[in-house]
Structure formats: C-alpha cells, structure tokens
Amino acid sequence: MTRRTTLVLQAVAVALVASLVGLLAWQVVNKEAAAGLVSAVQRGETPAAPPLDLPELEGDGRISLASYRGQAVVLNFWASWCEPCKEEAPMLEAAWKRHRERGLVVLGVNAQDFEDDARDFVDRYGLTYPIVHDGPGSSLGRYGLTGFPETWWVDRAGRLVAYVQGEFTQEQLDANIEKALTPS
Amino acid sequence: MTRALALVVAALAVLAVAAPAAPASEQSPTLAELERELVCPTCETTLAMSNSPIADRMRADIRERIEAGQTKSEIKAAMVEQFGEAVLAAPPRSGFNWLAWLLPFGGLAGAAVVVTLLARRWLRSRPAPAAAGSGPGANGGPPLDPVLERRVDEELARFDA
Numbered sequence: 489m490t491r492r493t494t495l496v497l498q499a500v501a502v503a504l505v506a507s508l509v510g511l512l513a514w515q516v517v518n519k520e521a522a523a524g525l526v527s528a529v530q531r532g533e534t535p536a537a538p539p540l541d542l543p544e545l546e547g548d549g550r551i552s553l554a555s556y557r558g559q560a561v562v563l564n565f566w567a568s569w570c571e572p573c574k575e576e577a578p579m580l581e582a583a584w585k586r587h588r589e590r591g592l593v594v595l596g597v598n599a600q601d602f603e604d605d606a607r608d609f610v611d612r613y614g615l616t617y618p619i620v621h622d623g624p625g626s627s628l629g630r631y632g633l634t635g636f637p638e639t640w641w642v643d644r645a646g647r648l649v650a651y652v653q654g655e656f657t658q659e660q661l662d663a664n665i666e667k668a669l670t671p672s
Numbered sequence: 673m674t675r676a677l678a679l680v681v682a683a684l685a686v687l688a689v690a691a692p693a694a695p696a697s698e699q700s701p702t703l704a705e706l707e708r709e710l711v712c713p714t715c716e717t718t719l720a721m722s723n724s725p726i727a728d729r730m731r732a733d734i735r736e737r738i739e740a741g742q743t744k745s746e747i748k749a750a751m752v753e754q755f756g757e758a759v760l761a762a763p764p765r766s767g768f769n770w771l772a773w774l775l776p777f778g779g780l781a782g783a784a785v786v787v788t789l790l791a792r793r794w795l796r797s798r799p800a801p802a803a804a805g806s807g808p809g810a811n812g813g814p815p816l817d818p819v820l821e822r823r824v825d826e827e828l829a830r831f832d833a
Contacts, residue, residue, distance in 0.1 A: 497786070569725040600713040600726060602733065602754055624756025625713055635714070 522632035526651055534647040534672065537563075537640070538630040542620035545598055545606055551620050553595070554646065560668035561642040562594045562661075565628065567601040568609040570636040572655035577613040579661055584617040590669055591644065593618070599625040599636075641668040701744035706734050709762070710748070713755045 528535045540553035540563075553561065564580055566573040584594040596619035598606040603621055610619060622628070631640060634653065641650040641664040649672075650664035697705060704720070710730065712722035719727050719734075730751070737747045751759045763772045816824070 567726065569729050600755065602729065605729070623754045624758055626756070 522629055524632075525648060526632045526653075529648050529651045534643065534649050537561075537642045537646050537648050538627075540597070540620075540627055540630075542597065542622050542627065545596075545603065545610065545619040545621040551595065551618055553642070556593050556595070556642075557646050558644055559591045559593050560644055560665065562592065562665065562668070563597065563631075563640040563642055564594065565597045565599055565631070565633055565636060565638045567599060567636045568605040569601065573609075573637045574613075575655055576637055576639075577609070577615060579656075579658060581613065581615055581617065583661055583665060587665055587669070592665060592669060595620070597622055597627060599623070599628055641665065643668045643672065645672075698744050701738060701747065703731065703734055703738060706738075706744065706747060707731065709760070710734075710751055711759050711761050713759060718761050 522538075525535055525538070537553060541550060543550050553563070562580065562583065564576065566576070580594050580596070584592065594617035596615070596617060598609075598619055599622040601621075601623070603623070606619075606621060609615075631638070637655060639652050639656055640648055643649045649667050650660075652660055652664070656664075707720035708718055710719050711717065712719055712724055712727040712730070714726050715722045715724050719730060734747060734751075737750065742750075748760065757763070
C-alpha cells in the first residue's frame with residue numbers, strides 16, 4: 489500500500505467518523521435547544537418563538553406564526569384522538585371570541601393526526617379560530633413537546649411568555665392570555 | 673484479490689436491494705404485516721408494539737383499506753401522505769434513503785478491504801525463511817561473525833583429529 493493510499497484511506501475514515509459525530513451533536517443540540525425553551529420560560533425568560541409555517545387544515549393556504557407579529561397568540565398543539573384536547577377546544581374557542589378584539593389569536597396546530605379526523609373534530613366543537621395541520625409532527629420537536637395537548641403563549645413581539653404541558657385550566661388560560669397581551 | 677473483493681461488494685449490494693415484497697403480500701396485505709412495517713408517530717415503535725390511541729386509529733384505517741382492496745403500496749402511500757416518511761419502519765429505497773441501506777454494507781466492505789490490505793502488508797514485512805544450508809544465517813538467525821566462524825571451524829577440525 490503506497491503512502492498516498494494510506495493517507496487517502498485515513499482521511500476518508502476521519503471524515504466519516506467526523507460526519508457521524510457531527511450528526512449526533514446536531515441532534516443533541518436541537519433537542520437541548522427545545523428543552524431549553526421550556527426551562528427558560530419557567531425561569532421567567534421570554535425567548536423568541538421558533539419559526540412555524542404550516543398548511544391550513546381547511547383551505548389551500550399556509551399560516552406562518554410570524555404573520556401574527558403585533559398580536560398575542562395562544563399556540564395550542566392538539567390531536568383529535570387526544571382526550572384532554574376535547575376539554576380544551578371549547579375553552580379556546582370562547583377565549584378567541586372574547587379577546588380577538590384586543591389583538592389575540594388562537595392558533596391550533598393539529599399534529600400526528602388524520603386530516604379527516606381533525607376536520608370532524610373542528611366541526612363537532614364548532615371551532616372558528618385558525619388551525620394548521622402538521623401530519624408528521626415536524627414542528628413538535630422545535631417547541632420541546634412531549635405529548636398532547638401542550639400550549640404556548642406568545643406575546644405581540646413573538647416571544648414565548650408561558651407554557652402549559654398537558655391540559656390547562658381556565659385560570660391558566662386567562663392569566664397567560666393577559667400576560668401575552670400585556671406589553672412587557 | 674481485487675476481483676474477489678469486487679464480487680463480495682457486489683453480492684452485498686445485491687442482498688441489500690433484493691428480497692422485494694412477495695407479489696401475493698403486495699396484492700393482499702395483512703394487518704399483521706403492515707403493523708410490523710409502519711410506525712406509530714407518537715411512540716416511535718411499530719404499530720405491532722403500540723397500544724396508543726393513534727396506533728389504534730391507524731389500525732382501524734388500515735383494516736378499512738384492506739377490506740376496500742387496496743394494495744400494500746397504496747396503504748403505505750396513504751399513511752406517508754398523512755404522517756410523512758417517518759411512519760415507515762424501513763426507509764424507502766430511493767434518493768438519500770439509499771444511504772441507510774448501503775452504509776452498513778459499505779462499512780463491512782470497507783472493513784474487509786482494510787483488513788485484507790493490513791494482512792498483506794504484515795505478511796510482506798515478515799522475513800522470508802531462508803533455504804537450508806545456504807551459509808551464514810541458515811537457521812534463520814543472524815550471520816556468524818567471520819572471526820568466530822573461523823574459530824569454530826578450527827575447533828571442529830581439532831575435534832575431528
């Protein structure tokens with residue numbers, strides 16, 4: 489084996505190992521960043537909301553979270569097969585109707601669900617707030633989600649101000665809406 | 673040697689590509705086999721191993737599609753449309769996904785090449801055994817010092833006398 493061949497083989501081996509380590513590091517950093525959002529908000533910090541741009545559940549358009557800059561957003565992640573989501577849906581619809589004049593938007597993110605089931609759910613609960621569909625659940629990791637339902641509150645500047653894992657109470661919903669609507 | 677290696681690599685590649693689903697299974701899939709080939713999106717295990725609500729819902733949907741006469745590919749395509757490619761237990765053999773199929777075999781072939789080259793190098797670096805009776809160093813040891821050799825010859829001659 490010539491010296492040159494040895495060098496080439498060594499370079500290939502090092503590149504392969506480096507790329508695998510890089511891939512692993514990238515995955516770990518991404519997971520840490522998402523988990524970091526939850527702990528940052530729990531510490532009272534207000535990190536920027538990760539980008540979100542998904543197709544509408546009903547309609548051909550797309551909705552981007554950035555398009556609601558200047559409004560407060562309740563970002564609710566749900567699925568039709570999730571039992572607590574059935575309790576939350578009427579509360580979210582009522583909050584949307586009550587506060588929309590003040591600049592509040594409820595944005596539902598239906599994820600890991602059949603589109604038809606999601607549409608049936610929307611009809612059953614008479615939901616009128618905007619809802620996007622994320623079948624593969626690609627947005628879940630970015631927001632550090634571990635299940636359904638989970639809800640983030642985003643202020644008018646696009647910063648995360650509150651988070652509830654699992655089903656929220658009416659008190660939590662109202663208090664966090666006020667927090668999101670109030671300029672900091 | 674190179675030819676043999678090429679054959680091994682080709683055979684491994686063929687193994688990776690081969691064994692497509694049997695036609696009968698493609699035309700008349702069963703729920704059990706699709707449960708093994710599809711993943712529950714929330715729990716990231718196969719449907720066969722999951723009792724989550726979405727897994728139950730997916731099973732019901734698959735059952736309906738089987739009864740409607742859909743092929744395995746059609747059912748899988750419908751699931752991918754709803755949940756993305758991550759719903760497939762094995763990545764499809766296309767585009768970038770080929771990497772997942774070929775990398776293990778590539779790694780094995782690469783390791784075989786490295787081991788072969790190292791073995792050849794090691795064999796070449798070993799001193800060749802010398803032919804018997806070929807003078808100094810005939811037993812594989814270093815050649816005798818000429819002074820010492822002459823002295824040994826003198827001693828042997830005296831011994832013989």
